[in-house]
Amino acid sequence: MTRHALILHGGAGARPERNYDREIDNMRAVVEAMKIRLEAGASALDVAVEATVMLEDSGLYVAGRGASPNLAGAYELDASLMDGATRKAGAVAALQGFRNPVRAARAVMDRTPHVMLVGEGAALFAHDQGLEAIGDEAAWFTHAGKGEDNHPPGTAPDVLAGALSHGTVGCCVLDSAGRLAAATSTAGVFGKMPGRVGDTPIPGAGSWADGHVAVSGTGQGEYFIRTVACAQVSWRVAAGASLDDATRAVITEIGDLGGDGGLIALDRDGHIAHPFNSQGMKRAWLTTDGEIGVEVFGQTTA
Numbered sequence: 001m002t003r004h005a006l007i008l009h010g011g012a013g014a015r016p017e018r019n020y021d022r023e024i025d026n027m028r029a030v031v032e033a034m035k036i037r038l039e040a041g042a043s044a045l046d047v048a049v050e051a052t053v054m055l056e057d058s059g060l061y062v063a064g065r066g067a068s069p070n071l072a073g074a075y076e077l078d079a080s081l082m083d084g085a086t087r088k089a090g091a092v093a094a095l096q097g098f099r100n101p102v103r104a105a106r107a108v109m110d111r112t113p114h115v116m117l118v119g120e121g122a123a124l125f126a127h128d129q130g131l132e133a134i135g136d137e138a139a140w141f142t143h144a145g146k147g148e149d150n151h152p153p154g155t156a157p158d159v160l161a162g163a164l165s166h167g168t169v170g171c172c173v174l175d176s177a178g179r180l181a182a183a184t185s186t187a188g189v190f191g192k193m194p195g196r197v198g199d200t201p202i203p204g205a206g207s208w209a210d211g212h213v214a215v216s217g218t219g220q221g222e223y224f225i226r227t228v229a230c231a232q233v234s235w236r237v238a239a240g241a242s243l244d245d246a247t248r249a250v251i252t253e254i255g256d257l258g259g260d261g262g263l264i265a266l267d268r269d270g271h272i273a274h275p276f277n278s279q280g281m282k283r284a285w286l287t288t289d290g291e292i293g294v295e296v297f298g299q300t301t302a
Helices: 021-039 044-058 101-111 119-128 221-227 229-238 243-257
Strands: 005-009 077-083 088-095 116-118 168-174 180-186 207-209 213-219 261-267 283-286 292-295
Touching: 005 021, 005 044, 005 261, 021 044, 021 168, 021 283, 021 292, 044 077, 044 101, 044 168, 044 180, 077 101, 077 207, 088 101, 088 119, 101 116, 101 119, 101 180, 116 119, 168 261, 180 207, 180 213, 207 229, 213 221, 213 229, 213 243, 221 229, 221 243, 229 243, 229 261, 243 261, 261 283
Parallel strands: 088 116
Antiparallel strands: 005 168, 005 283, 077 088, 077 180, 168 180, 168 213, 207 213, 213 261, 283 292
16 A cells, blocks of 8 residues: 655745744644545545645635735636546636635536636636635735735736746645645735736646646746646656656756746655745645655755
């Protein structure tokens, strides 16, 4: 039987001068909770979604409750997930009015013949599925990430000039049956134009899972789309690269194009990787030996 493992991230916008004790405690608590679920036999897909929901609901990251509005004052949320065992995927983009976009993405995967729903169609679907709506947006959203490598709407550098400050959450899981899954959720870059969609809801760019690897990205999504970042990791591993070499090569390519961010990845043998070229990336993991780690800075790979 395969030994389970997990890695998650809370975004690649961390700055050395900021204290991350709350995020560190939260990420550790999420990993500890998911360790119990994996030990009980939960599937990789279920755990990836549950972990991402916990991160969304914390209000500590630029996803779910931590969202800030776009330049028109609307909260547009994105998410995707992928089941490596079946290669099924689900996603929502520019979703407004609902608490957990990753739950909406899961519903798209399980209850429709589609992969992605967007905007008003995604919101109508979420309503029809009985997903939890947000009542008072002003009271719900926390505008996380203002002290990071991000800026609140209205103060960011010109988005059109390429200054895309960012934040995302994600999780990659290997379960005891050897199945891999990945999920990613975001509120998008700060100061984004209405209708802007980044890599997060696009399988292959912002998330990926197959029989080789599970991958989730965080950073300037336009560059992750242009490099098909998460799927590219799998292609490199399938061609014989180690997980560490594959993820680092993709981050180097993103950097060469002028982008920044990071990747978390997990392969079918339980190896994990989490390279980034930004100032820091909040991440936590569970190894196949049952060890839990949490990092914000540094480039440690377990």
